[in-house]
Amino acid sequence: MITNDIAQAVTALASGKLCAIPTETVYGLAANALDESAVARVFAAKERPADHPLIVHVASAADVSEWITELPQWAIDLTNAVWPGPLTIVGPRTALASNSVTGNQDTVAVRVPSHPIAQELLKHLKANGVKGVVAPSANRFGHVSPTSAAHVSADLGEYLNGHGDLILDGGDCQVGVESTIVLATGSQPVILRPGAVTAADIKQITGVEVSEETTNIPRVSGALDSHYSPTAQVVLITGSETEFENNAGFLALAQTPTPTGLIRLATPATIEDFAHELYSSLRAGDDLKLKTIYVVPPSGDGLAQAINDRLNRAAF
Known part of the structure; x- marks a missing residue:
């Protein structure tokens, strides 16, 4: 069911339902990140491999400490400059982050989206005790990411309608490609997935060179060789x-x-x-x-x- 009612989406997510939500990058299939049953349904709806980690979306940078134990100063400077915005930070996980969210890794990915509807939704969820939502792209795994509510409906509408879940319509996404993912466990940033926040942006903001490290890096969304693929x-x-x-x-x-x-x-x-x-x-x-x-x-x-x-x- 497609809706414009944020309050309805808050109620659905707080009660364990799924809700596709607009962000500035692409639409995400959201679930309460602390509800293991709801998170499992995200994997089922997308037909997503169980070891593929998810990104936790939170209302503000102040909420990150719930999920990540510590960040280097350059990462704090980066998030202060970019968030809310199309940037995901990967850091050492707290006990709050479950294995299903992290893909059984020692790290967790977190971001603060800037879309006004996503912001309002996350703030209301926080007030209702929901500390964050997972929200991978709201499409079948490996398929083209959705940038409108109609795209979500085309891919997942049958599943969502069959389970009483929602699609929150926020119009077309502004950026159109997924967030930049940056590993923040060391003295230098490592870009794990490129996006609208570029290496040049990161260096300008932090004064730190982006590392070219390619060993011992965690798995992240969108890193498979074949992904984002249409039928054509x-x-x-x-x-x-x-x-x-x-x-x-x-x-x-x-x-x-x-x-x-x-x-x-x-x-x-x-x-x-x-x-x-x-x-x-x-x-x-x-x-x-x-x-x-x-x-x-x-x-x-x-x-x-x-x-x-x-x-x-x-x-x-």
Whole structure:
């Protein structure tokens, strides 16, 4: 059931129901992070592997100490600058974080979303004794993330309706790709998943270089080689290809002309627009029952790197 009623969503989540919620990045399938039965249903609804850790969403930075035992000063500086916003911090877990939430790891991932509806929801939940919600993307595991309530309904509507759960409609998500995940267990930040908060942002805020460490890092959401995938095959155009299947989809920045015979799925004018329209474009290709979607990846660092991370996994 799709609703605009935040109070109804608060009641549902506090009573052990699931509720898909809007964030500035993508829609998340929320459950009380301390309700093991509700958390188990998140895994069931998404058909998500049980060892895949979840991100705990809280109302403010002041709530993080409930979940993470300690953070280095650079991480405190980073969260003070970015939160609420599209940043997830991974740190040593407290006893509050269950194995089902952490994927049986010693760390837990936490973030403070900036979407005004998510903020209001989390504050009301906190007042009702709910210390945080898990909220992985509200879609079938490995599929394209949802950036609207309609996307959630298309993927999970049958399951949610069958169990009396909710979808809280907050319009289209602003950013359009998942949060940056940063490991905060050492003297330097390690980016575990790129997003709208870039390595350059992190260095500018903290004065600390981002580490390139790739060993002994925890598992996080969205790190599998194949992920974010539509039913259509995603083909990345990285050279001067001139031969394409007819009646296939096409996605590129607006200044790139559409090859003859292809169906333009979006015309993003900026990198920010590209991120915002990425998942809805891939879903549009599936709605049109296209077999192939050709994509010209944007060049550059920062948000372009996050977009290309998603595209490479979608095309894997």
